[in-house]
Amino acid sequence: MTKRQKSNPSDSEKASGAHETDYASLIRASQAGSHAAMERLLMKAQEVAYRFSLLVCGHADDADDAMQEALLKTYRYAAQIQQPEAFRTWLYRTVKNACLISRRKRVHEPARVWSLDEPVVGEDGHAQALDVVDPGRRPDEIMANTRLRRRLREALQTLDPGYREIVFLREVEGLSTKEVAAVVGISEANVKTRLHRARLMLRQQLEG
Amino acid sequence: MSPQGHAPDRCRALLVQLSTYVDGELAGADRRAVVAHLKHCPCCQAMADGLRHTVETCRKAKAARLPADVRARARARIAALLAAEAGK
Numbered sequence: 001m002t003k004r005q006k007s008n009p010s011d012s013e014k015a016s017g018a019h020e021t022d023y024a025s026l027i028r029a030s031q032a033g034s035h036a037a038m039e040r041l042l043m044k045a046q047e048v049a050y051r052f053s054l055l056v057c058g059h060a061d062d063a064d065d066a067m068q069e070a071l072l073k074t075y076r077y078a079a080q081i082q083q084p085e086a087f088r089t090w091l092y093r094t095v096k097n098a099c100l101i102s103r104r105k106r107v108h109e110p111a112r113v114w115s116l117d118e119p120v121v122g123e124d125g126h127a128q129a130l131d132v133v134d135p136g137r138r139p140d141e142i143m144a145n146t147r148l149r150r151r152l153r154e155a156l157q158t159l160d161p162g163y164r165e166i167v168f169l170r171e172v173e174g175l176s177t178k179e180v181a182a183v184v185g186i187s188e189a190n191v192k193t194r195l196h197r198a199r200l201m202l203r204q205q206l207e208g
Numbered sequence: 209m210s211p212q213g214h215a216p217d218r219c220r221a222l223l224v225q226l227s228t229y230v231d232g233e234l235a236g237a238d239r240r241a242v243v244a245h246l247k248h249c250p251c252c253q254a255m256a257d258g259l260r261h262t263v264e265t266c267r268k269a270k271a272a273r274l275p276a277d278v279r280a281r282a283r284a285r286i287a288a289l290l291a292a293e294a295g296k
Contacts, residue, residue, distance in 0.1 A: 039286055046282040050274055064281065071285050075293075152265055171266030177233070196227035203258045206265060 023091070027084035038078065045074040048173070049095045055156065056168050057099040069098035092169060092183040155205035163198040170195055218245065219252055226252070230259045 023044070029037035049070035053063035073094050081087055156164055169180045170191070177195075181188045222245055228234045229242045246253045274282065 035290070038290070042286045042289070043282060046285070047274060050278060050282075055269075063278070067278075067282060068285060071282075071289060075289060152269055167266060171263055172269050174267070177231075192228060193224075196224065199227055199259050199262050202266070203255075203262045206262055207258060 023087045024084035027078055027081060027087050030078055038075075041078060042071055042074055045070040045091055045095075048091060049098065051172070052092075052095045052099055052168065055172065056096075056161070056165050062099065066095060066098045070095050073098075088175070089179050089182045092173070092175065092179070096165070096183060151206055152202075155202050158205055159198060159201060163194055163201070166191060166194045167198045167202065219249065222252060223255065226256050226259055230256060230263060 023041070026037045026041040026044070030041055046067040049066040050063050053066045057066075070091070074091065077090065077094075078087075081090075156167065159167065165184060166180060169175045169183055170177070175183065177188050177191050180191045180195075184191065186194075222242055225234060225238060225242055229239065234242060246256060
C-alpha cells in the first residue's frame with residue numbers, strides 16, 4: 001500500500017474527530033458560562049445551515065430561514081444537552097429538517113445547486129462572490145480551485161437529492177459514516193452503498 | 209494472467225469494497241485481498257485513484273466561508289438573541 005493511501009483514512013478520521021471535539025468543547029465552555037464559546041457555536045450552526053441550504057436544497061432564499069432556525073434551536077439545545085459529543089449529529093438533523101420544510105413550500109420550483117463561487121446578491125442588490133478562507137493563495141491556485149468547484153457543482157447537480165445529501169454530509173462536511181446514518185435515518189451499510197454509488201457517478205462526471 | 213489480475217467477476221466483486229478501502233475502513237483479509245488485486249489490475253487501480261480524487265475534490269469544497277453580508281446578518285442575529293436573553 002502506498003503512503004498516500006495510508007494517510008487518507010487517518011486524515012479523514014482525524015478530521016471527523018477534530019470536529020466532534022470542537023463542537024463538544026464549545027458546548028462545555030458555553031455551559032460553563034463562556035459568552036465567546038456560545039457566539040462561536042451559534043455562528044458555526046448558521047454556517048452549516050447556509051452550506052446545506054445552498055448545496056443540498058439549492059435555494060439561496062431559504063438560507064436565512066434555515067440559519068434563523070438553526071440559531072434558535074442551537075441556543076436552546078446547547079443549554080440542556082447532556083452529551084456534547086452528540087451535538088454535531090443533532091445539528092445536521094435539525095438543519096436538514098429546517099431545509100426540508102422550506103423546500104416543501106417550494107415544491108413546484110425546480111431545485112438547483114449553487115456554486116460556492118457563484119455570485120450571491122447582497123442586501124445592496126450587488127452580486128457578491130463567496131469569500132475564500134485562505135486569502136494568501138496565489139491567483140493560479142484560486143483559479144484552479146474555482147474551476148474545480150464549478151466542476152463539482154455541475155457534477156452534484158446530476159445526482160439524485162438522496163445521493164447529494166450523503167455526499168454533502170460525508171465528503172464536504174466530513175461526518176463519519178455512523179453520523180451520516182444517524183442524520184439521514186438509514187443504516188451504515190446503506191450509507192456506504194449510497195456513498196459508493198454517488199462517488200462512481202461523481203467520478204464519471206468529474207473525469208468525463 | 210495473474211490469479212490476482214483483471215477478471216470481470218473478481219473486479220466487480222471488489223468494486224463494491226473500493227470505497228470502503230479508500231476510506232481506510234477495510235480490514236483484515238478483505239483489505240489484503242483488495243491490496244493484492246490492485247497491484248495486478250490497472251483497471252481497478254485507476255478506479256481506486258479516481259475515487260480518491262473524487263473524495264479529495266469534494267473535501268476542498270468546504271474551503272469557503274459565508275459572504276460578507278450573510279455573515280453580518282448572522283452576527284446581528286446572534287447579538288439580538290443574546291441581548292434579548294440577557295434582558296429576561
